[in-house]
Amino acid sequence: QVTLRESGPALVNPIQTLTLSCTFSGFSLNTPGMCVSWIRQPPGKALEWLALIDWDDSKYYSTSLKARLAISKDASKNQVVLTMTIMEPVDAGTYYCARTRYYGSGHGSTYFDFWGQGTLVAVSS
Amino acid sequence: DIQMTQSPSSLSASVGDRVTITCRASQRISVNLNWFQQKPGKAPKVLIYAASNLESGVPSRFSGSGSGTHFILTISSLQPEDFAIYYCQQSHSIPLTFGGGTKVEIK
Numbered sequence: 001q002v003t004l005r006e007s008g009p010a011l012v013n014p015i016q017t018l019t020l021s022c023t024f025s026g027f028s029l030n031t032p033g034m035c036v037s038w039i040r041q042p043p044g045k046a047l048e049w050l051a052l053i054d055w056d057d058s059k060y061y062s063t064s065l066k067a068r069l070a071i072s073k074d075a076s077k078n079q080v081v082l083t084m085t086i087m088e089p090v091d092a093g094t095y096y097c098a099r100t101r102y103y104g105s106g107h108g109s110t111y112f113d114f115w116g117q118g119t120l121v122a123v124s125s
Numbered sequence: 126d127i128q129m130t131q132s133p134s135s136l137s138a139s140v141g142d143r144v145t146i147t148c149r150a151s152q153r154i155s156v157n158l159n160w161f162q163q164k165p166g167k168a169p170k171v172l173i174y175a176a177s178n179l180e181s182g183v184p185s186r187f188s189g190s191g192s193g194t195h196f197i198l199t200i201s202s203l204q205p206e207d208f209a210i211y212y213c214q215q216s217h218s219i220p221l222t223f224g225g226g227t228k229v230e231i232k
Contacts, residue, residue: 108157
């Protein structure tokens with residue numbers, strides 16, 4: 001059974017760094033074809049992909065947020081960590097981690113098949 | 126970045142109606158297109174991957190079609206539990222991008 005759970009602060013101050021953890025079970029990030037992504041959703045707005053890390057530790061980022069993001073993994077602990085620097089009020093919302101897996105051999109053949117419940121982050125002083 | 130545009134942004138429909146939602150990509154993405162359903166306060170759930178493949182456990186009233194830049198999600202007979210927001214997402218290239226969502230409401 002695949003599960004993912006996000007954890008982190010519910011409130012951060014502006015210009016602080018946000019650190020979120022995704023702890024998962026039911027799969028291994030050492031397995032070829034397995035990845036984990038972070039996706040966020042401001043209140044009442046659409047989903048926005050942030051970052052992805054795959055089984056061989058390749059990392060990919062949102063174009064607009066690349067300078068502020070860092071994703072890392074500890075496969076032995078079944079954990080993926082996302083940091084986002086210089087938090088602003090517009091960064092408030094629900095942050096999800098999701099298993100991302102390849103269904104084919106092509107680079108574009110991925111989808112988010114399991115999601116965590118999300119963690120709500122507010123940005124305010 | 127590839128832009129994904131969904132239409133309509135919202136629709137009202139009755140139980141039993143056939144519903145179609147369109148998603149257009151700003152450049153060709155082959156069949157690298159996924160569809161998600163999101164209910165209030167819940168994480169999204171995948172319905173369709175690779176444009177037309179039904180995810181395991183998803184009812185057969187959901188179907189997807191299209192390739193290149195034009196994609197369609199069809200619900201053949203809308204059920205009460207289908208009232209939700211639907212998102213398309215391209216996996217063709219990084220950065221991965223989502224459409225703006227289509228809210229399906231009760232008429």
